[in-house]
Amino acid sequence: MDQKIIKVIVDTPLWEPLDYLNVPAENLKVGERCLVPVGRRTCVGIVVGFSQTSSFPQDRLKKIIGRIDRLSPLSSNWLRFTKFASKYYLSPWGETAVPSLPKFFRRPPGQRHDSSLNRLRKTNFVLSAPDQELPVLNEEQKYVLDNFVQSKFGVSLLYGITGSGKTEVYLRLIQKVFDKDPEAQILLMVPEINLTPQLVERVAKRFPNHAVGSWNSKMSEGEKAATWLAAHEGRLNILVGTRLSVFASLPKLSMILIDEEHDSSYKALEGVRYSSRDLAIKRAQIENIPILLGSATPSFESFQRALSGDYQLFKMTKRAVQDAHLPELELIDISKDRVKGAALGAQVRDEITKTLEKKEQVLIFLNRRGYAPVVTCNSCGWVSTCPHCSTFAVYHKTTGNLTCHYCGWTTPLPRHCPKCGSVEIVPLGRGTQRVEEEIKELWPDANVMRLDQDSTRRKGSAQEVLESVHQGKVDILLGTQIVAKGHDFKKVSLVVILNSDPVLLSPDFRARERLFSVLMQVSGRAGRGEIPGKVLLQTQYTQDPLFHHLSRQNYSDFATEELNSREKTRLPPFTAQALVIAEGKKINEVLKYLDEVKQAALSLQYPGIHIYSPIPQSIMRIQDIERGQLLLEADSKKVMQEFLAVFAPILFEKMNRFNVYIDVDPLNC
Ligand SMILES: Nc1ncnc2c1ncn2[C@@H]1O[C@H](COP(=O)(O)OP(=O)(O)OP(=O)(O)O)[C@@H](O)[C@H]1O
Ligand SMILES: [Zn+2]
Secondary structure, eight states: OOOSEEEEEOSSSOSSOEEEEOOGGGOOOTTOEEEEEETTEEEEEEEEEEESOOSSOGGGOOBOOEEOOOOOOOOHHHHHHHHHHHHHTTOOHHHHHGGGSOHHHHSOOOTTHHHHHHHHHTOOOBOOOOOOOOOOOOHHHHHHHHHOOOSSOEEEEEEEOTTSOHHHHHHHHHHHHHHHOTTOEEEEEOOGGGOOHHHHHHHHHHOTTSBEEEEOTTSOHHHHHHHHHHHHTTOOOEEEEOGGGGGOOOTTEEEEEETTTTOGGGBOOSSSOOBHHHHHHHHHHHHTOEEEEEESSOOHHHHHHHHTTSSEEEEEOSOSSTTOOOOEEEEEEHHHHOOTTOSSOHHHHHHHHHHHHTTOEEEEEOSOOSSBSEEEETTTOOBOBOSSSSSBOEEETTTTEEEOTTTOOEEEOOSSOTTTOOSOEEEESOOHHHHHHHHHHHOTTSOEEEESTTTTOSTTHHHHHHHHHHTTOOSEEEESGGGTSSOOOSSEEEEEEOOOHHHHTOSOTTHHHHHHHHHHHHHTTSSOSSSOOEEEEEESOTTOHHHHHHHTTOHHHHHHHHHHHHHHTTOTTSSEEEEEEEEESOHHHHHHHHHHHHHHHHTTOOTTEEEOOOEEEEEEEETTEEEEEEEEEESSHHHHHHHHHHHHHHHHHTGGGSEEEEEESOSOO
């Protein structure tokens, strides 16, 4: 029987799918894209259902325009998955699902749509590579291979120290899937910063007979369209992608692997604020396939669930390369070792000189870019702030400018103090540019490279720097987070960590977890080859337990201790949080509005929910817009979901006066 009404989701902020009159001759199926009129526009929508009746009067319903092409429909699992994501993160289904398609597939088709499709299909994802000798797996790796359950849904956590051969395990697991079904599809998720051509190449080389593609926000629309289509049509076997790849259409998806699962880039910070790690687990459940989360420093959320038995825990405690050992870490009390007016203390200088004499490489980590985080006037105490944000403007010596890292506002460094006219304007604190200057003065003959957001603006320039480190052309590599992640430097024998102390004073309850993780990552860059490694960490707080655990490379004790304190103070993962964020011109109005929201939430008297008072966000003003937040807390994610289902309609009713966002399971609050 022909169905009269066709239900379609489109990229608009509407909670229910739109009803249209069907054109039975088009023979559209659930999961197919189609063209529909929305207001005066023509939009691409996705068919999600049919019915004989509509709650709208039929004479007011519009007719669908028609089909777009003959692509196979999106799977019912994919639809279920996107619907779940929409419900969980309180974002309309259409706005969640449709934007995950590349532009080519969500825009009304051009005249030569079919020939464009055929052109996209010609992209080749198979790389034939010479046979390679595979390493013999060690006992710990073998154990994972033998005990990882492949046939059904289950979450496993692979907690393996840096260099323990996690990537090798991923590759072998993929091989096992292909042994059973050569047509299978696998999703390998990686953090934004880790998706290097080297990794994709490593995967592609291992599977010369399978198609391997990558997926990230930096790709051109053409590349995205070709990759998405190949995945959707089952021609792509392995998709290596960043967080948005969790929404890819993979009809033969058989396993999901998430590398560095603790990485915060898996969480979207704008739009639909989803955690792609959490969504990937849901996706695996819907598809009834296994999922493996890997990390040297698992997120406390995941570690807790492994300890409680929800996830299967695999441990890899040894470095995979023969004779490679975890580096020794030494804490240096900077208050005793300081060289006046300099970032590098006496002992650090000594060790760097020795390392350079041995022709080995040094890596220096400082998580602050620019020259100085702020400049100040020595006469009157004026400091460089951004006029549009509640932040400091950072001095960049290379450009001679003060720049706001939040809004990009830039102005030349004033010659005279704007307040008192004095010429005594001096930099305060140190960023990578200033430390680079110090290093170049100390070791004028060394080849020094700096790697941070400023030095790598050009596409591919980070790759060039990393390549020359691998080739041994660089003596000292200095950088921010970018140098911390994943790179397998074989000749780095000394790692120096400068000034991570400010993080210890942060009010964010996740700051310690994050610091530990990044410091473990950085330390893990030392001693990966045959040369033993050493890590020196300068700090004022040598007694802090965080550094104590770090120097023993003891993630597990650190996590257990911190988890205990989180449990006592009722913080995630022992509770669930959600933020209502509102923005407007004046913080007072924003807070007043959020207080109304709070009263509305309180009036529900929902058990197991705690509602805090509205406060300004930690960086209250960005680009002249002021932001406040209201924190909601529940005993569990389940209770939070149940509460939000009741509360959301009330909240959305109130949303018209301010821009309001909801962040479920926020990472910053
Ligand atoms: N069983 C093995 N025998 C010898 N070498 C191995 C073995 N497994 C892995 N390796 C090598 O050890 C090095 C580190 O392995 P891999 O990159 O898989 O580690 P990882 O745990 O992913 O590291 P990281 O967490 O630091 O990214 C690589 O050079 C890899 O080729
Ligand atoms: Zn600014």
